[in-house]
Amino acid sequence: MSKAIKLLSGIGVLVIALIIAGVAIIKTIDFNQYKGLIAEQAKAATGRDLTIAGDLDLAISLTPRISVDGVSFANAPWGSSPNMISIKHFAAEMSLMPLLSGEIKINQVILQGVEILAEKDASGKANWDFGAPAAKTPATSSEGDVVLPVVNAVSLKDVTVTYKDAQAGQQYALKLDTVDLKSGGLSAPLDLMVKGNINNQAFSVGGQLGSIGAIGGGDMFPVKLDIAALKLAIGIEGKLGVPDGAPMANLKLTVSGASLYETLAAAATLEPGLKGMDIPIKGAFKISSQMKLDGPTEISLADLDVSLGPLALTGRVAADLGGVRPAIDVALKTDTLNLDELLPKSDKPAAPAAAKPNDGRVFPGDPLPLDGLKAADAKVAFDAAQVIVQGMSITNVSVKLNLKDGRLSVDPLGAIVAGGKIDANVLLDTSKATAALKTKINAKQVDFGQILVQQGLGDMATGKVDMNVDVSGSGRSVRQLMAGLNGKTRIQIKDGRLESGALNVISTDLLNVFDSKDDKAIRCAVVQFNITKGMADTHAIVFETGGLSVIGSGSANLADETLKLRVDPRSKKANLATVAMVPVDISGTFAKPDWQIDMAGATGNVVAGAARTGAAIATMGLSLLVEKVAKETVAQTDNTDYCTPALAGKKVVPGEMKTAEAPKSQSGSGSAPPPVEKKSSNPLESIGKSLGGLFGN
Structure with a gap:
């Protein structure tokens, strides 16, 4: 037993002696003699000079x-600075004992x-382009078993x-004040903290990543990060x-x-194009979603929740970039979409549009910009309990849009407007x-x-x-579409009522002679155009109250934008007949x-009142009913x-x-009140433009 103890003691002394001798030998080695060799190897690999100005200290x-201090790596010859990389101080500390078991453990790396x-x-040439790498010899099986070092901390x-x-005229400066990475080993999570700024915009990143050993292993890598940048708080976990x-x-993902x-x-300091952008949305905002990436081409945002000032949206967004063209699928919902709050407001007058050659036409002849409809496929669904625009509340809004192979369909488009239901569908085929x-x-x-x-x-x-609007056409411009339009447009009112404001605008005489409820009751108002190959013919233009009727006839040529219409007002009562009805x-x-x-x-005393009648029409804008033309009239x-045939189609x-016979009350004992004057160089100037809007401009 004593011999065994003596043997072990001798071996221990020998090992210690060898260690001491090894340390002594290592201390006598001048590692600076290897600086030249390191620089030569770096230049052979990159073609650039590596300079180690300080001493290699072990x-x-x-x-x-x-x-080591004072390490620099040369820039490309055309570069704006002599050095691509420079390091004032580098230090690394490792554990010696793990080497006995073949493990490389680095306690700390400091830069x-x-x-x-x-x-x-x-x-467009980059300074990190070192040219073609040297040919590599195939690794042997023993060389393929690489031992990864364990790095516990990097600072x-x-x-x-x-x-x-x-080439792009861009420059960014990233400043990292501190970067701290800590890990307990290859299988332990990696904690990190980064603080710095980019173009003087401060940012920080903190959190935890998966283990170093899991990187490149083919498994999913856990991530939990909190990022503060550009006045944003960003959370990433998964x-x-x-x-x-x-x-x-x-x-x-969460962004707030x-x-x-x-x-x-803040973002404008990185992207100058954002400078001066005027946005009406005020207050805090928050966006959260579950982001999924399935392969290199499929990405989705599920459980999307957006709170942006007064706007709150929920839904999902998905995109597939792997097909012949990108495909997008969007479904969004909101309780209230207040466009009056969201759309920009400005007291400044709008800048005038660029002047275009005046060809005397309303429908533009410019080619429609439809190429974008062939660039992607899309499905979009939007539902809103309420939409507010220009003070008007529109409820139960539902829109479904489908774009496939250049065919855009909006079906359905539904809403409740002022208690009435609106349904629409549109198909635009650009295939x-x-x-x-x-x-x-x-x-x-x-x-x-x-x-x-x-x-x-x-x-x-x-x-x-x-x-009711049901039209179809084809063309490469709005003008061509209108020139070949087919279908019909119809507007119908039944059992309405004219109020004093409307009568005052039309004629002060009507305000006086519409003395009964029946006179002011709108029995019907019908406007229907039947359209064939761009020719819109009047099928019915009727406006009828208890006291008068207005009948229209004629046509509007959508191809050459010419008008051939006649509007014929007619009285039903003798007291109204004294108000000149002028076709x-x-x-x-x-x-x-x-x-x-x-x-x-x-009707009425035309000879005596013709001049005054024409003047009345001109001064009262679109009024088709003019002041009395004479004290004595031949009433018709x-x-x-x-209404009955018009409402029946x-x-x-x-x-x-x-x-x-004219009523006694209109015997001529009194004079007619003066007409309400309205200035207009051409009272019918807006009729053509209104027709253009009716038919789809």
Whole structure:
């Protein structure tokens, strides 16, 4: 037993002696003699000079430490600075004992005063392009078993990274005050903390990543980070990786800030194009979602929740970039979308649009910008319980859009407007050389009186309106579409009422003689155009109250934008017949309509009042009913029921007039009140433009 103890003691002494001898030998070695060899190897690999200005210092202990100062790596010959990388101080400390078991354990790596310059010249050449790498000899099986070092901690202080792109005219400066990475081993999580600024915008990154050993292992890599940058707080938590060679991610994302305006102002320091951007959204915002990446082409945002000032949205967004063209799928919902709050407001007048050659046309002949509809496929669904625009509340809004192979369909588009239901669908097919358009719009029982109240015009009229638009056409411009348009447009009102405000605008005489409820009741108002190959023919234009009827006829040529219309007002009562009813023929173009009084068709004392009648029309804008033309008139009335056929969808033409006695109250004892004067160089100037809007401009 004593011999064994003596043997072990002798071996121990021998080992200690060998260690002491090894340390003594190592301490006598001047490691600076290897600086030249290191520089030669670096130049052979990169073609650049590596300079080690300071001494290579090795401190021998159970935790050896190597350090060096003044290391620099040369920049490309065309670079803006002599050095691409420079390091003031580098130090690394490792554990000696783990080496006995074949493990490389580095306790700490320290880098201080690091400057890195990454730049591109005007031709796009980068300074990190070192040319083609030298050919590598195949690794043997023993060489393939690489032992990864274990790094417990990395500390970087005072790091500057500058990026210059002469081709793009961009420059960024990244300053890292501190970078601290800590890990308990290859299988332990990695804690990190980074603080710095980019272009003087401070940022910080803190959190925890998966283990170093899991990197590149094919498994999903856990990530939990909190980022503060550009006045934003960003949270990322989940897993990412490259299993089976395909990038994958499943991350919970949150983004929040106190002010979107402040965030954009901060971002403008990095992207000058954002400077001066005016956004109406005020207050805090927050966005959260579950982000998934499935391979290199499929990405989705599920459980999307957006709170942006007064706007709150929920839904999902997905994109597949792997097909013939990108495919996007979006579904969003909101309780209230207040466009009055979201759309920009400005007291400054809008800048005038760039002047275009005046060809005297309303419908533009410029080619429609439809190429973008072939660049991607998309499905978009949007639902809103309420949309507010220009003070008007629209409820139950539902829109579904589908874009596939250049065919854009909006079906359905539904909403409740002023208590009435609106349904529409649109198909725009750009898959062929000439675009084809089909549009259907149906509105039922929309309370236009409610809309007028919301617009501050509650004293004009009340009632409900139905509308039907069913048109189709083809062309490469709006002008071509209109020239070949087919279908019909119809607007219908039943059982409405004219109020004093409307009567005052039309004629002060009507305000006086509409003395009964029946006179002011709108029995019907119908406007229907049947359209064939760009020719819009009047099927019915009827406006009828208890006291008067207005009948329209003629056509509007959508191809050459010319008008050939006649509007014929007729009284039903003798007291109304004393208000001159003047048929008006409307001609000219949509851009410059013209009008002419039909003297032969005028009722009342035409000879005495013709001049005054024409003046009254001109001074009272669009009024087709003018002031009394004489104290004594030959009254004519028309009691034809125009509403019944018009409401039944039948074609309406003017009936015959009958002579009626003027009532005693209109014997001429009093003078007519002066007309309300309205200044207008051409009272029908807006008719053509209105027709252009009706048919789809």
